[in-house]
Amino acid sequence: MTDQTSRRGLLKTVAVTGVAAAAAPAFAQAGGQRGGPGTPVPTSDPQTKYQKEPFPEQRQKWPALQRNMTPVPDCGEASYRGSGRLAGRKALVTGGDSGIGRAAVIAFAREGADVAINYFPTEEPDAQDVARLLRGEGHKIVLIPGDLTEQRFCVDLPGRAHRELGGLDILVNNAAYQQSKESIDEISFEQFDRTMKTNLYAMFYITKTAIPLMKPGAAIINTASVNSFTPEKEILDYATTKGGIAIFTKGLAKQLAKRGIRVNAVAPGPIWTPLQVAGGQLPGEMNKFGQETPLGRAGQPAELAPLYVMLASGELSYTDGSVFGANGGTGAV
Ligand code: NAD
Ligand code: MG
Numbered sequence: 511m512t513d514q515t516s517r518r519g520l521l522k523t524v525a526v527t528g529v530a531a532a533a534a535p536a537f538a539q540a541g542g543q544r545g546g547p548g549t550p551v552p553t554s555d556p557q558t559k560y561q562k563e564p565f566p567e568q569r570q571k572w573p574a575l576q577r578n579m580t581p582v583p584d585c586g587e588a589s590y591r592g593s594g595r596l597a598g599r600k601a602l603v604t605g606g607d608s609g610i611g612r613a614a615v616i617a618f619a620r621e622g623a624d625v626a627i628n629y630f631p632t633e634e635p636d637a638q639d640v641a642r643l644l645r646g647e648g649h650k651i652v653l654i655p656g657d658l659t660e661q662r663f664c665v666d667l668p669g670r671a672h673r674e675l676g677g678l679d680i681l682v683n684n685a686a687y688q689q690s691k692e693s694i695d696e697i698s699f700e701q702f703d704r705t706m707k708t709n710l711y712a713m714f715y716i717t718k719t720a721i722p723l724m725k726p727g728a729a730i731i732n733t734a735s736v737n738s739f740t741p742e743k744e745i746l747d748y749a750t751t752k753g754g755i756a757i758f759t760k761g762l763a764k765q766l767a768k769r770g771i772r773v774n775a776v777a778p779g780p781i782w783t784p785l786q787v788a789g790g791q792l793p794g795e796m797n798k799f800g801q802e803t804p805l806g807r808a809g810q811p812a813e814l815a816p817l818y819v820m821l822a823s824g825e826l827s828y829t830d831g832s833v834f835g836a837n838g839g840t841g842a843v
Contacts, residue, residue, distance in 0.1 A: 560584065562807045564797035565782065572689075574788035576608035576636050583782045585613040586812035587643060592620030595823045599623040600675035602668060604658065604716065605685030607637040609783030610733060610776075613811035614682055614818040615640060615651075621819055623680065624650035626671035631655040636784075650675070658685050659707040664715035668723055678723045680822045683713040684733040686751075689789040690744040702747045709751035713758065726770025729822045732759050734775040734833055736842035744792055752777075756833050763831030772830040774821045779837025781809045804839030 566580055576583055585608075601618045605611035606627035618625050625644075629637045634655065641651045652674045656663040672678040687708035691697050717730060724730075738756035741749030756775055763773040780786075780800035791799060800808025814836045820826050821834070835843025 557805050557807070560807060560810045560813075564801055565799055565808070567794065567796045568787050569789075569793070570784070570787050572788040573630050573633055574608075574784035575633065576612070576784050577639060579782075579784060579787055581782075583609060583784075584810040584812045585609070585640075586616045586815050589812060590617050590620055590815055592617070592622060595621040595819055595825070596680070597622030599679040599822070600626075600671075600677040601680035601682065601822065602626045602628065602671040602675075602678060602716075602720070603682040603684060604628045604667075604712070605733075606682075607633045607640060609785060610778060610781060610811045610814055611682065611684040612636070612640050613815040614684065614731075616644065617815035617819045618680070618822065619644045619649040619651065620647070621823075623822075624652075624675045626652040626654055626675055628654045628656060628658070628667060628671075628685070630657060658712035658716075659704060661711070661715055664712045665719050667716055668720035672723045678720060679725070679728045681717065681720045681724070681728075681730045682733070682818065682822075683716060683730070683755075685709075685712065686733065686748070686785065688745055688748040688785050690792045690795075691746075692744060692792065694746060697747055705747040705751055709748070710754050710758075713755065717762070721766070721769070721771065724769075724771055727824055728771045730762070730766070730771065730773040731818055731821045732773070732775040734759065734777040736777055736779045736835065736837050736840065738775075738777055738833065738843075740842055745790075759833060760831045767830060772821075772827070774829060774831065775833040776814060776817050776821070777833050777835045777837070777843045778814060779803060779809060779835070779840055779842060781811055781814065781836075783811060800838065803837065807838070809836060809838055 568580060570578060596618055601623045603611050603615050606615040607629035615625050615627055627637060637653050641653055644651050654670055658664055687705050689701055732755050734756045735752040737749035738752040759773050759775040766773055817834050833843055
């Protein structure tokens with residue numbers, strides 16, 4: 511076995527068994543941090559870089575644990591290499607225990623940031639997995655569990671992160687609630703309320719209380735969606751919030767430019783995360799997930815992490831009030 515094939519084998523295994531990576535910091539660190547400037551990065555075909563085959567049907571009780579998914583999503587545990595882009599920054603990421611938020615957390619930490627992660631209390635095992643991995647590599651990770659549907663918790667969250675990290679330069683509003691329902695007849699008032707509270711109200715409360723703690727050069731990144739622009743009919747309430755998040759991003763950027771704070775959003779297409787197995791897809795539909803994109807597969811959270819890093823970093827200093835897609839070629843954003 512050559513070094514190259516053994517590394518390929520290693521990455522393939524880790525892509526499927528992220529838990530192992532999360533549970534074995536030394537192993538993951540070797541994979542994630544290997545090489546330095548000048549180390550060649552292999553070119554890979556985006557069609558086949560990750561699993562192309564449909565995902566097996568599966569369902570977990572909300573909010574679902576990433577460690578119990580088949581296959582386990584790849585959040586860059588073994589692959590993301592940092593290069594000091596966020597050295598010394600302090601970041602708060604909601605929904606950072608799993609999926610896209612976890613990919614951002616891993617990338618931020620390996621780029622040199624200290625990171626506070628918020629998540630729903632029952633997601634403690636996923637949060638511990640990512641904290642163990644990154645702390646094992648010497649990064650500062652602060653865990654702040656709590657329910658974002660509670661106004662009091664949201665309002666206190668930025669201050670807690672600021673206190674525990676010693677500052678706040680990056681805010682990623684990433685947590686969301688999504689339940690697929692065939693028709694508006696099936697969307698209960700309770701579901702609608704929870705979707706609005708989690709996706710819009712929490713973003714507003716957190717952002718409003720974070721801004722006074724931020725200095726010029728800080729960045730706010732919201733997770734929007736392809737549904738911000740073209741709603742899928744099964745997620746009417748969710749898509750409504752995602753449209754709101756895109757508009758909030760653009761409008762807030764106009765206000766905060768004068769304070770030197772940039773606001774942008776990432777708009778993912780179909781990405782393999784716990785959200786999808788906790789009611790995000792209609793029963794029996796998992797085998798279609800991501801298959802209709804031009805790249806012919808769902809995305810993995812790791813494929814979005816560099817977008818969050820670049821939007822957080824001061825390098826994109828003229829990029830403000832914009833929404834960036836990652837959707838497998840659909841051209842939705
Ligand atoms: P995910 O399940 O890993 O992340 C969602 C997170 O939201 C959860 O981990 C949880 O911590 C948090 N959350 C939800 N309700 C909460 C509450 N009441 N209190 C505290 N935390 C709460 O799934 P993901 O797909 O990585 O989602 C991250 C973001 O990406 C979301 O904004 C989602 O809308 C967006 N997105 C995902 C996809 C996709 O296909 N997966 C596509 C477009 C947009
Ligand atoms: Mg989660």
